[in-house]
Amino acid sequence: MSDLLAARSQMAMSLGFHILFAVVGIGLPALMVVAERRWQKTGDPVYLELAKRWSKGAAILFAVGAVSGTVLSFELGLLWPGFMKFAGPVIGMPFSLEGFAFFTEAIFLGVYLYGWERISRRAHLLAGVMVAVSGAASGIFVVIANAWMNSPTGFDLVDGAAVNVDPIAGMLNPMAFQQTLHMTLAAYVATGFAVAGIHAFLLLFDPENAFHRRALAIALLVGAPAAVLQPLSGHHSAQVVAEYQPAKLASMEAHFETGPRAPLLLGGWPDMDAKVVHYAVPIPGGLSFLAFNDPDAVVKGLDRFPRRDWPYVPAIHFSFQLMVALGTYIALIALWGAWLAFRRQDHASHRWFLRALALATPMGFIAIEAGWTVTEVGRQPWVVYGILRTADAVTPMPGLIVPFLGFTLLYCFLGVIVVWLLYHQIIRSPRPTEWSRRYSPVRADRA
Amino acid sequence: MPDPTLANIVALLLTAALAAYVLFAGADFGGGVWDLLASGPRKARQREVIAHSIAPIWEANHVWLILAVVLLFTCFPAAFARLCIVLHIPLSLMLVGIVLRGSAFVFRSYDTAEDRAQRRWGRLFAIASLLTPLLLGISIGALVSGRVVELDHGDFVARFVDPWFTPFSIAVGLLTLAVFALLAAVFLTLETTDPELVEDFRRRALLAGVSVFATAFFALVLAPGGAPLLHQGLLASTWAMPFHVLTGLAAIGVLAALWLRIYRLARLAVGVQVLCIIGGWALSQYPYVIPPDLTIEAAAAPRATLRLTIIVLLAGAVVLLPSLIYLFRVFKSGPADRPEQRAQGG
C-alpha cells in the first residue's frame, strides 16, 4: 500500500467512523427533547424513561464522537499538511464556528445528563434544546468546510498560494447550501429510522409494550418528514454537482460520452478502460432531464476530462445507486406511515409496516456512508477541486500504513464495545419494575 | 498581508486557549493519575469522588484543545503543517491516549456496576490519562527546544524521531504530568466534604507539588543543552527575574496553603503557578511560533482571516462564558457526591 493510499484510507476510515456518531449526536437530542416535553405535558413515566435512556445513549455516543472528532482535527494536519497550509486561512472560519458549537453542545449535554436533580424542569428541557440546536450547527459548519473543498471560493490563486482571502465568501461557496441541507436531513433520517426500526423489531415480539410504542411514535415524528424531503434535496444536490463538478456527476452516472438525451443508467458495473457500463438498464433522456430539467440537454461525459483527472468510477456509480435506492425505500415507508396516520390506523399494530421498518434500521447510515463516498471519492484526484491535488497535499512522513492499521484496530475495538453497551443499556426492554408496565390506548399516544 | 499586531493578538488568544486546556482538562487528566494511584482503605471512595468531579465537565474542558488546534491551523497554517509533520509520532500517540481516556471513562460510567467491568475500564482510563499529558509535554518540549525543523534529507530517525526523543523533552513530559496531577489533587480537596478523603487528596497534592519542583529542576538542568533558546529567554531577558519570583512564590504558596489546609487559597495559588509556567514558556519563545526560525509574523494567515477570527472569538465568548459559568455553577457549587449519598449524609 502506498503512503498516499494509506493516508486516504486512514482519512476515509476516521471520517466514516466519526460520521456515525456525529449523526446520532445531531438526531438523538431531538428525540430526547420530544420525549421529555411529552413527559412534562402528560406525566407519563414511560416518556421519562425514554428521555433518560436516550440521553444515556447520547452520552456514550457523544463521547466517542468527541474523541474521534478530535482525532480528525489533528489528522487534517497529520495526514494533509499541504492541504491545511493552503486552505487553513480560508476554511478556518467554519471550523472556528464549529468549535463554539461543540463547546455549547458539550456544556449543555453535561447539564442535561447530570442535572436532572439539580435544575428546574424548564431549565432542563432548555438544556436539551441547546444540545439539539448546537449539534445541528456543528454539523452544518463542518459540512460548509467540506463544500468549500468541492467548490472553492473566497481567494485568488497566485503561484500556488491563496491570496486576497475572504473567509466569508469561502463559507458562502456554491455547494454549501445543498450539502448542509442534505446532510442535516440525513442525520434526522438515519437516527429516526434506526430508532424506529429497532423498536418496530421489538414490537413484533412484544406488541403491547408501551415503551416501544411511544419510542416508535417519536422516532417516526422526527425521521419521516426528513425522509420525504431527502430525495428532493438529493435531486437538487445532483443539479448543483452537474453545474460545478461535471466530472463527479459523470462518474456518479457512469456517463462516458458527452451528448444530448443522456440516458439514466440503473445498476450496472462501469468498465473504465472499455468506457462502457455492463448490465445496466438505460432510461433514455433520464440523466439529461434529472440534471438540467430538459431531456434533450447535453450532459458532459468523462471523455471531456483527461484520464488522469478521473476518479475511480465504479465505486462512485455503485455508491450513488445504493444511496438513491435506500433513500427511495425509506421515503416510501415514510409515505406509508403518513398514509396510516391519515387513515387513523395504529402503526404499532401493523405487522407488515413494522417489518418494513425493521428492515430499514441500518439503511440511513448505509446511505450516509455511500453518499460521502460519492462526494469524497468523486472529488478525486483533487483535495481542493481543480486547485490542489490530493497527492500534493499528503504528508512526507513514510510508513503511514502503521497509523492507518493502528487507528483502524482502535476504532474496531471501540465500535464493538459501543454496540454491546447500547444493546445492554438502552435497547433492551426495561424490566417491569423500571416503570409500571401498562398498555395505554392508541388514542392517548397520538394526543 | 499578515498584520503583526493582529498576529500577536491571535498568538495571545492561542496561548490563553492552551492555558485553559491545561488548567481545566489538565485537572481531568490528573484525576486519572490519582485513579491509578488510588490506595489505602478509602480507595473506592477516592475513585468515586474523582469520577463524579470529572463526569459532567470533561467534554466541555476538552474543547479548549480543539479550539487551540483550530486557531493554530486557521491563523498559523504553516506552523500547524510543520508541527504535524515533524511531531507526527508523538501527536498520533497522544490522540490514542485521548481516544482511550474519553471512551474508557464513559464505558465505565455506563457498563454494569459489576466489579470486574469497572476495574477493567478504570485501569484503561487511568493508563490513558498518563499517556496523554506525557506526550503533550514531550511535544511541547520538542517545540521549545527548537528542534522542530523540517529536514528533507537524513533518515527516518533523524527526521521524525530525533526532534522529540530527547532527555529535555522527556523531562518536560514528566513535568506536565506532575503539573496535571498537582492540579487535580488540589481541586479534589474541594470536591468532597468527607474529612478523611480531603486529607487523602491533601497528601497527594503535597506529593505532586514536590514532584513538580523535582521535574522542573530536572528540566532546567537539561535546558542549556536541550533548549538553549528557552534557557536564554528564561535567564537573560529583563522580565525573567520578576517572573521567576512570581512562579516560585506561587509554587511555595501552594505547598504552604496545603500544609495549613487553606484549600481555596491552594486552588488560587496553583492556578497562578500554572499560568506563570505557561506564560514563561510563551514569553521565552516570543516572537517565534516555532523556534528557531518561524516567527509569529511569518507564519500568520492573511489579515482578513486574523481579523475575522478575533471577531468570532469575541462574539463566541459572549455566548460561551456565561454558559461555562453556568455549567460550573451547577456542578461545582457543592461537593459532587451522588444525590442519594447527599440525602443519606444529611
Ligand code: HDD
Ligand atoms: C440518510 C441518508 C441519505 C439519503 C436517504 C440520500 N442521501 Fe444523498 N447524500 C447523503 C445522504 C443521503 C450524505 C451522506 O449526507 C451526502 C454526502 C455529502 C452530502 O452533502 O450529503 C449525500 C450526497 C449526495 C449527493 C452528492 C453531493 C455532493 O457531492 O456534493 C447527491 C447528488 C445526492 N446525495 C443525491 C441523493 C438522491 C437523489 C437521493 C434520493 C433518494 C439521496 N441522495 C438520498
Ligand code: HEM
Ligand atoms: C460531515 C461530517 C461531520 C459532521 C456532520 C460532524 C458533526 C459533529 C458533531 C455533531 C459532533 C458532536 C459530537 C457528537 O455528538 O458525537 C462532532 C464532534 C466533533 N467533530 Fe465532527 N463532524 C463531521 C466531520 C468532522 C471533521 C471532518 C472534523 C475535523 C476537522 C470534525 C471534528 C470534530 C471534533 C473536533 C469533534 C469533537 C467536539 C467535542 O469535543 O464535543 N468533524 N462532529
Ligand code: HEM
Ligand atoms: C463525515 C463524513 C465524511 C466522510 C465519510 C468522508 C469520506 C472521505 C473519504 C472516503 C476520503 C478518501 C477519498 C479517497 O480515498 O478517494 C476522504 C478524504 C478526505 N476528506 Fe472527507 N469525508 C467526510 C467529510 C469530510 C469533511 C466534512 C471534510 C472537511 C474538511 C473532509 C475532508 C477530507 C480530506 C482533507 C480528505 C483527504 C484528501 C482526499 O483524499 O481527498 N471530509 N473523505
